[in-house]
Amino acid sequence: MAKRKQPSAPERLPGAEGECLNHEQEEIVRWFRKTRFRKTLVGGVDEVQLWKKLEELYGLYEKAIRAERARYDALLEQAGVTVRAAAEPASPSPAEEATGPGIEPSTKEDET
Numbered sequence: 426m427a428k429r430k431q432p433s434a435p436e437r438l439p440g441a442e443g444e445c446l447n448h449e450q451e452e453i454v455r456w457f458r459k460t461r462f463r464k465t466l467v468g469g470v471d472e473v474q475l476w477k478k479l480e481e482l483y484g485l486y487e488k489a490i491r492a493e494r495a496r497y498d499a500l501l502e503q504a505g506v507t508v509r510a511a512a513e514p515a516s517p518s519p520a521e522e523a524t525g526p527g528i529e530p531s532t533k534e535d536e537t
Contacts, residue, residue, distance in 0.1 A: 447489070447493070449485070449488050449489035449492045453482075460478060462478065
């Protein structure tokens with residue numbers, strides 16, 4: 426029988442793993458590395474513990490998203506763009522109001 430090759434880790438560029446991570450993202454990486462699940466006799470892992478771990482992970486992701494939002498808002502403010510104006514959709518043109526977004530109004534020339 427031929428020996429099976431062990432799957433190797435995906436190749437990454439040198440320094441790519443830690444270069445673009447902020448503090449909250451590094452915290453998520455640490456969480457994944459240290460988290461272990463309690464196994465049960467039948468069925469895999471303890472479901473109650475699994476849900477607790479998922480809630481913990483959700484909180485970490487929520488915290489990371491809030492930090493990114495604050496960073497982007499600060500960058501927009503620094504660039505001179507008001508955050509409120511960037512969040513509001515542009516008002517539709519009169520043609521879009523009549524026909525809907527992305528639909529061109531028909532003209533008499535198109536009908537011939």
